[in-house]
Amino acid sequence: MGWLRKHCSYVDKNYQIYLDEVLGAKPSGNGYEIxxxxxxxxxxxxxxxxxxxxxxxxxxxxxxSIIKYIQGLLEGKSKVNFDPTNAYKFLVIYDFGDHTLKAT
Structure with a gap:
């Protein structure tokens, strides 16, 4: 969220709303979306x-699973209420150090 806040003024103006959404996400081993x-x-x-x-x-x-999420970013997902072709899309993988870098 910090990177988005720094680089996108709209996120900065509504930072607390998006932060609350992230913090309210149910924890799982798979991750979450913003x-x-x-x-x-x-x-x-x-x-x-x-x-x-x-x-x-x-x-x-x-x-x-990673491939599935990339396809969802590119083609759209049922949860998304906007045209994905007109959006910035990011796949973020949590950094577990060298393990993540080499696996990626």
């Missing part, structure tokens, strides 16, 4: 996948 609508539309998928067995590769289910 949707910003207004002057600028933003769709971000935040993935919290740690490489399998604390290693340096994602497992096949993790890879398939």
């Amino acid at each position: 949707m910003v609508t207004g002057d600028v539309n933003i769709l971000a998928e935040i993935k919290c996948n740690k490489p399998i067995n604390n290693g340096f590769k994602f497992g096949s289910a993790q890879r398939n």
Whole structure:
């Protein structure tokens, strides 16, 4: 959220609203999404996948899930109430250090 706040004035003006939305997301091992609508539309998928067995590769289910989320960003998702072709889209993978870098 901090990066979005710094780079998108609309997010900065409504920061607390979006922060509350993120903090209200149910915790899960998969992650969550952020949707910003207004002057600028933003769709971000935040993935919290740690490489399998604390290693340096994602497992096949993790890879398939990441691919599914990329397709959802590009093609649109049922939850999104704006045209995804006119939005900034981000896939964010939580940083588990070298494990994440090498797996990505």
